[in-house]
Amino acid sequence: NAGVTQTPKFRILKIGQSMTLQCAQDMNHNYMYWYRQDPGMGLKLIYYSVGAGITDKGEVPNGYNVSRSTTEDFPLRLELAAPSQTSVYFCASSYSQGAITGELFFGEGSRLTVL
């Protein structure tokens, strides 16, 4: 099993450009999350999804959009990139057995720089 796969691993964007960070998991997990981590800081929740067709905002959703058309995929869209979006982005998934367990399986991260 590949687990949680994120692409690309590194990307440099110019201010105002747009891009999509891809996230796919092969564990049939219902719950998926996008976090960003600025240098020396913790993880901030951007968006999350509890299943296909259902998404919700986290702590820092401005400037981002998500979709969840399948259980496996949870892409994160950055519109009009700004330097403040320079960060490492982590996608994670989790399973539930009646209730969510809280154990997150993380991808390796995508390092984004906006110049």
Add this chain to the structure above:
Amino acid sequence: QKEVEQNSGPLSVPEGAIASLNCTYSDRGSQSFFWYRQYSGKSPELIMSIYSNGDKEDGRFTAQLNKASQYVSLLIRDSQPSDSATYLCALLYSSASKIIFGSGTRLSIRP
């Protein structure tokens, strides 16, 4: 008030000693709490979860939860250089399926 608060450190502990990491939270309804470890340049990994008041032990790690005081801690006994990492406290929000993290505490084990 931040939802999950941690002392950012760095916390320096001699090898073989006990490292104590602390976390406070604001959501009184939260029932599930987690400690993740993150090595530099790597993804976080779960090391402990705790759901009930009291202590939970797993090898050299002990998680402690006090819901009345809204306080979670992690003790690492017989600290090793390999324990040097950032430790992230997290909770499952009571009113939604979102998992919120603190800012992390950087731990350094000195030989």
